[in-house]
Amino acid sequence: MESQVNLVDLVLMPLIAFIVGMLMVLLMRKIAARLQRRIGPPFFQPLYDIVKLHGKQTQISHGLIHEIGIVMAIGGYVAAVTLLPVPGMNGIAEKGGLIALAYMLMIPSLGLALGVGQCANPNGSIGISRALTAMLAYDIPFIIVVFGVAFMFGSTNLVQIIAEQQAGGIATWGIVQSPLLAIAGLFGLQAMLGKQPFEIYIAPAEIATGPMVEMGGKFLGGLFVMQCFQLYAASVLYTSLFLGGGENWITFLLKTLFVVEIPMVIAFLFPRYRTEDVVRLVWKWPTLIALLGLAFLMH
Amino acid sequence: MNKELMTWLDSLLQEVEGIEVRRKSSRRLRVDVDADALPALLELLRGRASYVHLSAISCVDWPDAGEFELVYHVWSYEMQSLVSAHTRIPRDPGVYISVYDIYTPAAFFERDIHEMFGVFFEGSPDMSKFILTEWDGPPPMRKEFDSEAWVNEHFDWQDYRPEWLQELEAEGGGVAVPPDEQRFSRRNIDDEA
Amino acid sequence: MSSIDNIPVKQGRTKVRQRKRTNPLAGVFDEFMDFCQARSLFMLHYCTGCGAIELPPAMTSRFDMERLGIQPMVTPRQADILLVTGYVAVKTLKRVILTYEQMPSPKYVIGICSCTVNGGMYWQSYATAKKLNDYLPVDMYIAGCMPRPEAVIAGLRDLRRNIERGEANSWEDYFRNYDYYLGHQQRLFGENWQTPTNIISEAEHYGLLGEGTRGEHTALLDKHQEPLEAQEMKLEIPELKRR
Numbered sequence: 001m002e003s004q005v006n007l008v009d010l011v012l013m014p015l016i017a018f019i020v021g022m023l024m025v026l027l028m029r030k031i032a033a034r035l036q037r038r039i040g041p042p043f044f045q046p047l048y049d050i051v052k053l054h055g056k057q058t059q060i061s062h063g064l065i066h067e068i069g070i071v072m073a074i075g076g077y078v079a080a081v082t083l084l085p086v087p088g089m090n091g092i093a094e095k096g097g098l099i100a101l102a103y104m105l106m107i108p109s110l111g112l113a114l115g116v117g118q119c120a121n122p123n124g125s126i127g128i129s130r131a132l133t134a135m136l137a138y139d140i141p142f143i144i145v146v147f148g149v150a151f152m153f154g155s156t157n158l159v160q161i162i163a164e165q166q167a168g169g170i171a172t173w174g175i176v177q178s179p180l181l182a183i184a185g186l187f188g189l190q191a192m193l194g195k196q197p198f199e200i201y202i203a204p205a206e207i208a209t210g211p212m213v214e215m216g217g218k219f220l221g222g223l224f225v226m227q228c229f230q231l232y233a234a235s236v237l238y239t240s241l242f243l244g245g246g247e248n249w250i251t252f253l254l255k256t257l258f259v260v261e262i263p264m265v266i267a268f269l270f271p272r273y274r275t276e277d278v279v280r281l282v283w284k285w286p287t288l289i290a291l292l293g294l295a296f297l298m299h
Numbered sequence: 300m301n302k303e304l305m306t307w308l309d310s311l312l313q314e315v316e317g318i319e320v321r322r323k324s325s326r327r328l329r330v331d332v333d334a335d336a337l338p339a340l341l342e343l344l345r346g347r348a349s350y351v352h353l354s355a356i357s358c359v360d361w362p363d364a365g366e367f368e369l370v371y372h373v374w375s376y377e378m379q380s381l382v383s384a385h386t387r388i389p390r391d392p393g394v395y396i397s398v399y400d401i402y403t404p405a406a407f408f409e410r411d412i413h414e415m416f417g418v419f420f421e422g423s424p425d426m427s428k429f430i431l432t433e434w435d436g437p438p439p440m441r442k443e444f445d446s447e448a449w450v451n452e453h454f455d456w457q458d459y460r461p462e463w464l465q466e467l468e469a470e471g472g473g474v475a476v477p478p479d480e481q482r483f484s485r486r487n488i489d490d491e492a
Numbered sequence: 493m494s495s496i497d498n499i500p501v502k503q504g505r506t507k508v509r510q511r512k513r514t515n516p517l518a519g520v521f522d523e524f525m526d527f528c529q530a531r532s533l534f535m536l537h538y539c540t541g542c543g544a545i546e547l548p549p550a551m552t553s554r555f556d557m558e559r560l561g562i563q564p565m566v567t568p569r570q571a572d573i574l575l576v577t578g579y580v581a582v583k584t585l586k587r588v589i590l591t592y593e594q595m596p597s598p599k600y601v602i603g604i605c606s607c608t609v610n611g612g613m614y615w616q617s618y619a620t621a622k623k624l625n626d627y628l629p630v631d632m633y634i635a636g637c638m639p640r641p642e643a644v645i646a647g648l649r650d651l652r653r654n655i656e657r658g659e660a661n662s663w664e665d666y667f668r669n670y671d672y673y674l675g676h677q678q679r680l681f682g683e684n685w686q687t688p689t690n691i692i693s694e695a696e697h698y699g700l701l702g703e704g705t706r707g708e709h710t711a712l713l714d715k716h717q718e719p720l721e722a723q724e725m726k727l728e729i730p731e732l733k734r735r
């Protein structure tokens with residue numbers, strides 16, 4: 001099979017990720033609104049927000065590292081989405097694989113930590129330390145799940161995993177072959193997206209949105225863009241591992257939107273856990289379920 | 300039990316010299332004492348009559364008599380009644396002793412009264428400003444302080460465009476009760492005065 | 493005078509007057525930015541006085557503000573609109589000015605409730621500011637005591653219409669006429685009033701220097717200005733120290 005990287009893919013995949021991500025942000029706000037018996041924002045609202053934020057005419061920047069932090073935050077996700085195959089485009093998924101993807105998904109938090117450190121706002125420091133602690137927590141079940149699935153399919157190549165699931169039909173989907181890993185993956189998804197009850201690192205009323213406290217204008221615009229990519233990357237990864245990827249665009253979109261709305265629906269009904277409770281919870285239940293699933297697989 | 304406690308309290312209060320006791324209602328007792336005897340009275344009320352809760356300290360300005368009247372409101376949980384201890388101090392030095400060692404919350408009220416009336420309480424732990432931190436005029440609650448004159452001197456008033464109502468009506472709005480016909484319009488009061 | 497039965501209910505959308513231009517492509521980008529700005533307003537959740545009670549109903553289910561694109565944000569760095577709801581005590585006014593200067597432009601100040609207009613109920617008080625636009629440039633006043641959520645939303649829609657037309661530029665006025673605002677602020681707070689933000693150098697940087705930026709009051713500011721140092725963060729808990 002030709003493993004030549006199509007350069008057009010590398011430009012188109014982040015663009016598609018951005019557009020689908022904006023759709024997911026709209027979905028999130030609409031679900032929140034409907035759950036609260038409101039109407040919610042109009043269709044292009046995420047676009048208006050991002051354009052407006054980038055169009056601010058005066059800007060306070062705290063230094064070079066502040067800006068580099070935001071660039072890292074978006075850049076990590078942009079790199080991650082080129083490793084996630086979509087119907088018709090594989091990008092560099094064959095060259096990278098799950099290990100590179102797992103590393104790429106950790107870069108945004110670290111970049112944000114750098115940027116927030118430069119801001120020197122105590123709210124931001126508290127928020128980002130909580131975010132990194134929560135990341136320490138959810139990475140354990142996340143890695144177990146991801147490599148459990150890799151073990152199940154015998155390779156870390158996402159293209160191959162998707163091809164096997166599509167060739168075999170629903171019976172070979174990850175969710176059917178190992179439902180325990182899928183459940184642990186949902187926990188991990190909730191924590192990775194930072195949704196209630198694991199939303200401690202934002203905590204708007206307590207620490208004034210934590211890491212985002214000094215971000216305004218183009219920085220906040222960058223973070224909004226990062227949110228689009230984050231939702232997209234997390235849900236596409238879950239779909240590729242457990243739901244057989246997308247045979248064509250319609251099923252792909254349906255599956256990813258379905259996966260991303262599960263954490264959202266759960267999120268708006270819950271308050272939030274404290275950081276130590278998050279760590280305790282996530283190291284207990286999803287880890288146990290994932291290890292149990294792994295144990296079943298090993299037999 | 301209430302009757303017993305009330306008679307006991309009345310007899311207790313007779314121990315303080317120069318006291319005047321007036322019962323306002325079943326739960327309200329008004330006590331007038333000299334300025335020297337007040338701390339002893341409060342000590343008595345707290346220690347022996349179970350009035351452990353200081354609700355508030357208020358100050359009344361009597362400019363004609365040249366005095367400040369300090370009122371100490373104390374509440375008893377056991378007897379469920381309030382005793383207001385009134386005392387007068389001369390306005391000129393405006394200094395009094397603090398009851399901080401009898402009731403700890405007194406520090407807060409005394410700080411407030413110092414800010415608003417200018418009464419200094421000796422022995423109070425902190426007399427610094429906390430409400431009117433940006434204020435450098437006279438103590439504002441004194442009767443000689445004319446708030447309206449001060450406001451007219453230090454602030455500007457808004458310029459209204461005279462056609463403001465026509466603009467509103469053109470957009471479909473309006474005023475339901477015109478200002479001339481409102482009950483508490485200033486114009487009516489000034490016309491009658 | 494009108495009675496309450498005669499007040500008609502306004503229906504339909506207010507039309508946005510098209511800006512006249514000779515070249516159809518001139519200012520298209522500015523119009524697009526104004527279009528997006530009007531449809532996405534982040535209000536600062538810093539509600540000064542009693543009028544703040546009318547904002548939660550405007551945000552929640554019954555009078556949903558999010559369908560107009562308005563959502564609350566918690567820090568001034570993220571917000572566009574500063575809502576001054578209710579009376580502004582002198583103490584609060586200092587913090588409001590500090591907050592206003594931290595917001596990125598374009599920013600809008602809305603004075604809700606009559607107390608910001610002309611003193612309202614507290615017009616005789618020595619401790620409240622009477623006329624808000626002496627101290628900050630105000631884009632929109634919404635009178636009332638307090639205005640109902642429908643009135644608040646009507647005011648916000650008027651602001652939106654003004655933004656789309658390109659008429660809501662009072663943030664530039666703060667830079668161009670800084671001396672006027674500083675003069676009123678010094679009259680209220682004393683001559684030693686200074687903020688961490690250096691408005692004049694910001695105005696120079698963004699090309700918004702006007703004739704009214706420097707004047708006698710800024711000269712006073714230069715005389716008294718001290719470099720502000722970061723405060724040391726200390727936690728003094730006597731119980732812990734005793735142990």
